[in-house]
Amino acid sequence: MSAPLPTLNLVGAGRVGKTLGRLWQQAGVLQIQDVLTTSTASAQAAVDFIGAGRAVATPAQMRPADLWLLAVPDRQIAASAQTLAALGLPPALAFHASGALAAAELAPLQARGWHCASAHCILSFADPATAQQQFHGTVCALEGDTAATQQLKPLLTDLGAQCFALASEHKLLYHAAAVWATNFLPVLQAKAEALWQRSGLPAELLPGLRERLLHNAVDNLLALGPAAALTGPAARGDTALVERQGQAITALDAEAGAAYAALSAMAARLARDRQL
Numbered sequence: 139m140s141a142p143l144p145t146l147n148l149v150g151a152g153r154v155g156k157t158l159g160r161l162w163q164q165a166g167v168l169q170i171q172d173v174l175t176t177s178t179a180s181a182q183a184a185v186d187f188i189g190a191g192r193a194v195a196t197p198a199q200m201r202p203a204d205l206w207l208l209a210v211p212d213r214q215i216a217a218s219a220q221t222l223a224a225l226g227l228p229p230a231l232a233f234h235a236s237g238a239l240a241a242a243e244l245a246p247l248q249a250r251g252w253h254c255a256s257a258h259c260i261l262s263f264a265d266p267a268t269a270q271q272q273f274h275g276t277v278c279a280l281e282g283d284t285a286a287t288q289q290l291k292p293l294l295t296d297l298g299a300q301c302f303a304l305a306s307e308h309k310l311l312y313h314a315a316a317v318w319a320t321n322f323l324p325v326l327q328a329k330a331e332a333l334w335q336r337s338g339l340p341a342e343l344l345p346g347l348r349e350r351l352l353h354n355a356v357d358n359l360l361a362l363g364p365a366a367a368l369t370g371p372a373a374r375g376d377t378a379l380v381e382r383q384g385q386a387i388t389a390l391d392a393e394a395g396a397a398y399a400a401l402s403a404m405a406a407r408l409a410r411d412r413q414l
Contacts, residue, residue: 143169144204148191149218151175151184153263154235155209157270159188161297168293172200187266197221205289206232208244215243223247231286233257237313240306241282248283255282256309257290259299260316274298281306327352329394336390365412372405380406 146168148155152175162168170191175181181193194200208218215234222232223246232247237258244254259278263269278299280287291301304312331344339347358367371379380402388395 143167145169145171146205146207147171147200147203148173148184149197149200149206149208149222150210150214151181151188152209153266153269154259155207156184156187156266157263157273158207158209158235158259158297159184159191160266161270161273162293163188163190165296167296168205171203174200197225200225200227202228202230204230205293206230208232208234210234212236212239215239216245219244220246223250223252229253231255231289233282233286233290235259237279237316238310240309241286242306253283253286253289255280255286255290257294258304258313258316259294260320262320275300277302279304279309279312281309329391329397333387333390333394365408368405368408368412370405372402373409375406375409377406 143166146159146162148159148170151159151173155173159170159173163170170185170188172194173181173184173188173191174194174197175184178193178195181195185191185193206222208215208222210218215236219232229247229251231253232244233241233255234243235258236243236256237260239256241248241254241256243256244252248254257278257280259273259276261269261272261276274297276299278294278301280290280294280301281304287303294301327348331348334344334347335341355367361367371383380399384395384399384402387398
């Protein structure tokens with residue numbers, strides 16, 4: 139007779155909680171138990187998406203579990219840990235999914251004998267259904283006490299994750315890099331499209347232009363690496379054109395003009411470095 143699966147409670151079940159919960163449920167490595175969110179309706183919606191679990195309305199309704207994922211916004215992690223610690227539950231493993239904050243946010247639980255960690259996966263969780271399809275091969279940073287990270291690692295590798303140990307003092311830089319690599323791309327694209335529309339480019343041409351340029355840029359980046367894939371006036375050393383374009387953008391949007399100047403300076407530096 140096989141041993142029962144370890145149980146997992148979810149405190150918060152937004153995009154990250156739903157994605158991981160469903161993946162673990164489908165992989166058959168964890169038993170999703172209780173799910174607590176901002177309302178019973180949203181908790182039930184998370185349970186329905188995951189395909190297992192029980193929606194609860196209050197922390198007091200949650201049963202003891204082997205693992206607890208605090209999948210709440212960063213600003214709520216410490217308070218959620220304090221609330222959970224006050225319940226007097228048997229010590230277990232608690233972890234959060236923040237890229238910027240360390241396992242120390244769970245200090246109230248650690249003080250009660252819990253093992254604590256953070257597990258951050260470098261993936262856009264914009265849509266849980268899409269994220270679960272994209273998860274295999276995702277790099278995940280594990281940080282916290284050794285017992286907790288050692289227990290979490292196989293649970294994530296079973297989902298196809300590539301895990302590595304991250305020092306607590308490096309979390310801010312690590313997460314800033316993830317933000318730089320993913321979150322700024324939509325911002326840059328939105329600004330580019332606004333400038334195109336201001337220049338008179340027909341709106342109906344934007345979707346095709348967006349698809350072609352982004353696909354080509356990503357293909358070049360993957361094939362050549364950042365430095366070799368770099369093109370444009372800054373990469374060519376055309377400082378006069380960079381300055382004139384920066385002035386044109388600044389006339390419309392001072393913040394965008396400053397960003398253009400800063401990014402152009404970094405592009406020029408990257409171009410110089412590739413020649414060394």
